[in-house]
Amino acid sequence: xxxxxxxxxxxxxxxxGILSITLMAGSLLVLLGPILVRGAxxxxxxxxxxxxxxxxxxxxxxxxxxIQREIAQTQTARQPIYDALAAFERDLDAMDVGRxxxxxxxxxxxxxxxxxxxxPFPGEPRPALPRDQYGQxxxxxxxxxxxxxxxxxxxxxxxxxxxxxxxxxxxxxxxAGTALEPxxxxxxxxxxAMLRPxxxxxxxxxxxxxxxxxxxxxxxxxxxxxxxxxxxxxxxALPMGVISAIYLVEYAGESRAISxxxxxxxxLAGVPxxxxxxxxxxxxxxxxxxxxxxxxxxxSLTLALLVLPTVIRASEEAIRSVxxxxxxxxxxxxxxxxxxxxxxxxxxxxxGILTGVVISMGRAAGExxxxxxxxxxxxxxxxxxxxxxxxxxxxxxxxxxxWNIYNLxxxxxxxxxxxxxxxxxxxxxxxxxxxxxxxxxxLRARIARKLKG
Amino acid sequence: MAEVGFERVMPVGRDEVPENAPELAxxxxxxxxxxxxxxxxxxxxxxxxxxxxxxxxxxxxSGCGKSTYLRxxxxxxxxxxxxxxxxxxxxxxxxxxxxxxxVAALRQRVGMVFQKxxxxxxxxxxxxxxxxxxxxxxxxxxxxxxxxRSLNRAALWDEMKDRLNDxxxxxxxxxxxxxxxxxALAVDPDVLLMDEPxxxxxxxxxxxxxxxxGELRGQYTICIVTHNMQQAARVSDFTxxxxxxxxxxxxVTRQLFTKPREKQTEDYITGRFG
Numbered sequence: 093x094x095x096x097x098x099x100x101x102x103x104x105x106x107x108x109g110i111l112s113i114t115l116m117a118g119s120l121l122v123l124l125g126p127i128l129v130r131g132a133x134x135x136x137x138x139x140x141x142x143x144x145x146x147x148x149x150x151x152x153x154x155x156x157x158x159i160q161r162e163i164a165q166t167q168t169a170r171q172p173i174y175d176a177l178a179a180f181e182r183d184l185d186a187m188d189v190g191r192x193x194x195x196x197x198x199x200x201x202x203x204x205x206x207x208x209x210x211x212p213f214p215g216e217p218r219p220a221l222p223r224d225q226y227g228q229x230x231x232x233x234x235x236x237x238x239x240x241x242x243x244x245x246x247x248x249x250x251x252x253x254x255x256x257x258x259x260x261x262x263x264x265x266x267x268a269g270t271a272l273e274p275x276x277x278x279x280x281x282x283x284x285a286m287l288r289p290x291x292x293x294x295x296x297x298x299x300x301x302x303x304x305x306x307x308x309x310x311x312x313x314x315x316x317x318x319x320x321x322x323x324x325x326x327x328x329a330l331p332m333g334v335i336s337a338i339y340l341v342e343y344a345g346e347s348r349a350i351s352x353x354x355x356x357x358x359x360l361a362g363v364p365x366x367x368x369x370x371x372x373x374x375x376x377x378x379x380x381x382x383x384x385x386x387x388x389x390x391x392s393l394t395l396a397l398l399v400l401p402t403v404i405r406a407s408e409e410a411i412r413s414v415x416x417x418x419x420x421x422x423x424x425x426x427x428x429x430x431x432x433x434x435x436x437x438x439x440x441x442x443x444g445i446l447t448g449v450v451i452s453m454g455r456a457a458g459e460x461x462x463x464x465x466x467x468x469x470x471x472x473x474x475x476x477x478x479x480x481x482x483x484x485x486x487x488x489x490x491x492x493x494x495w496n497i498y499n500l501x502x503x504x505x506x507x508x509x510x511x512x513x514x515x516x517x518x519x520x521x522x523x524x525x526x527x528x529x530x531x532x533x534x535l536r537a538r539i540a541r542k543l544k545g
Numbered sequence: 546m547a548e549v550g551f552e553r554v555m556p557v558g559r560d561e562v563p564e565n566a567p568e569l570a571x572x573x574x575x576x577x578x579x580x581x582x583x584x585x586x587x588x589x590x591x592x593x594x595x596x597x598x599x600x601x602x603x604x605x606x607s608g609c610g611k612s613t614y615l616r617x618x619x620x621x622x623x624x625x626x627x628x629x630x631x632x633x634x635x636x637x638x639x640x641x642x643x644x645x646x647x648v649a650a651l652r653q654r655v656g657m658v659f660q661k662x663x664x665x666x667x668x669x670x671x672x673x674x675x676x677x678x679x680x681x682x683x684x685x686x687x688x689x690x691x692x693x694r695s696l697n698r699a700a701l702w703d704e705m706k707d708r709l710n711d712x713x714x715x716x717x718x719x720x721x722x723x724x725x726x727x728x729a730l731a732v733d734p735d736v737l738l739m740d741e742p743x744x745x746x747x748x749x750x751x752x753x754x755x756x757x758x759g760e761l762r763g764q765y766t767i768c769i770v771t772h773n774m775q776q777a778a779r780v781s782d783f784t785x786x787x788x789x790x791x792x793x794x795x796x797v798t799r800q801l802f803t804k805p806r807e808k809q810t811e812d813y814i815t816g817r818f819g
Contacts, residue, residue, distance in 0.1 A: 345626075415663070417659060417661065417663040418663060418665060418666075420621060420624070420659065420663070421659065421663045421664075421665065421725070421728075422665070422675070423621070423624075423652060424619060424621065424652055424656060424657040424659075424729070425652065425653065425656065425675060425676035425679065425728060425729060425731070425732055426649045426650065426652045426653030426676060426679055426680070426732060427649065427675075427676075427679050428649050431679065435675070436665055436675075439666070439667075440665075440666055542666070542712065543666040543714070544666070544714060
């Protein structure tokens with residue numbers, strides 16, 4: 093082949109390589125970018141005075157005096173609104189019935205939206221639900237709430253040939269000529285003074301339990317549940333997997349039965365995860381009655397089954413790749429077979445096994461379908477292994493990140509209100525898996541370096 | 546094929562006769578011994594004896610069965626599926642392939658050094674202490690004594706005494722091989738089998754190991770397989786020449802190399818084939 097052709101081909105190959113890596117990195121960025129940015133929004137945001145008030149009352153955090161002063165300041169800023177409302181209601185009493193009736197619905201809507209934005213009006217009894225006890229805690233949500241105060245959205249279905257069209261009308265028009273008319277401009281001008289947004293770092297989002305279905309608070313039960321489920325899965329899968337791999341490599345012959353067994357293990361790796369979940373429910377919970385319902389134990393066992401084929405396969409490859417000569421050397425000084433394996437072959441195969449463990453941990457942490465039926469609940473308190481309640485805690489169900497991401501994004505009452513929580517959960521899950529992988533890569537590198545001398 | 550009656554043979558050609566071996570005691574005696582890989586007979590009904598506390602070399606062209614024979618002595622061939630034996634192979638008068646043989650105990654008494662140095666990926670200390678630990682010795686001080694003694698016997702103590710905790714894989718090839726010898730000696734074997742121990746080493750290391758073999762002679766029975774005839778002539782007292790599984794000739798090294806009885810032997814050592 094001509095040397096220029098050769099060089100051209102070389103360049104083409106390396107160019108293709110660079111192109112594919114760039115594409116891959118690019119798609120990874122496209123995937124991870126929004127997750128990281130919006131997920132960070134759960135931790136870093138502009139928090140309002142309502143947020144600080146909530147932190148103080150619910151978690152006893154913050155400088156009480158400073159916050160009280162702030163609240164007083166916002167009350168001053170908000171007072172015109174409430175005064176206008178009071179004035180309007182006095183006017184209402186003076187109106188004739190018909191006119192009063194026409195204001196009934198718009199007024200109620202307006203007051204609801206105002207409570208949404210600013211919280212309960214002064215003088216009103218404290219609402220029952222925490223979510224109603226505070227106004228908007230985040231400035232980005234507050235802007236949305238403000239918009240819904242200022243604008244009314246209706247759907248126009250008059251045209252039969254098209255779907256309903258949204259029509260936005262300024263709410264000020266509904267109250268034109270009344271005492272309430274000026275509050276809309278006031279709100280637009282002074283919303284910041286009424287809520288006092290400030291840059292906030294809420295790293296405790298990770299360690300707080302959620303208050304009132306994730307309206308406030310954090311995701312600690314979910315994080316802890318995921319950690320425990322992953323740990324439990326590896327606790328079951330690792331010994332079983334490594335021992336099975338040792339058996340398959342060192343002790344099993346090459347009979348038909350063993351080949352069949354290997355085929356089964358490989359097939360198991362491809363079974364859809366929801367089948368694992370159903371199996372876990374049928375076998376562990378309803379069959380073996382390991383627990384009386386969803387539980388950490390059943391979830392861990394199911395996840396262990398899910399990752400077992402991966403662990404076996406990775407361990408098998410790792411053990412096989414240990415040079416035969418190590419085993420021979422051990423045997424030649426009088427070691428028995430199992431001793432040679434455990435004291436020489438197994439330590440030498442540790443990097444490969446560790447890789448399999450890491451991949452499995454990442455998978456176990458992120459799998460949703462197996463834990464839907466066996467462990468995960470939407471709302472629950474964080475698992476607590478203290479107070480010598482080991483077995484009882486094992487039998488409790490637990491929230492978990494992957495399941496709750498889905499749950500919060502679809503079945504929650506106010507899906508749009510808690511977007512930041514959803515992204516925060518995704519961010520945490522991705523960060524968790526990345527952290528696990530990074531830790532194991534470092535660990536594996538250390539061990540491999542020791543083995544290579 | 547050639548048979549050896551020990552009464553006729555004298556250790557001619559070596560100035561130092563080992564003092565505690567006044568008569569030649571057969572240590573490893575093959576009697577019509579064969580090794581089969583499936584249907585292939587790799588070692589064909591050989592009969593000769595490796596005398597105690599002397600160095601016996603096994604030479605022959607590639608594929609003649611010398612490594613197979615060596616590995617049969619400490620039953621390393623058991624690792625190969627489909628491998629079986631015929632005839633008898635006696636160690637200290639007892640059949641190695643007998644029914645009640647404790648293979649681990651056999652391997653503790655018959656040590657082996659492999660062609661490519663294979664220290665464990667552990668520290669120097671742990672490499673040598675591996676065998677004694679299997680024997681149940683856990684006391685740190687005793688293990689240190691054994692490690693020092695073994696390294697001394699392998700002429701490695703001075704180089705290693707400050708590096709006991711270094712990873713063994715960081716040593717040079719020659720050092721690694723001497724470490725493997727020390728490791729084999731740590732369990733106090735009677736026999737040391739060496740399967741082409743210097744073929745992967747540079748000439749200087751080779752010389753050091755050959756010197757070491759000379760030092761160990763008289764304390765251990767050494768059986769060394771080598772494709773290097775000059776090495777066999779340098780280090781061994783007795784030599785066995787195998788060809789295609791058959792034992793062609795066995796005798797005193799000096800005599801085999803200067804006045805071989807068989808023509809095939811003469812053709813091989815003069816390089817007419819190989």
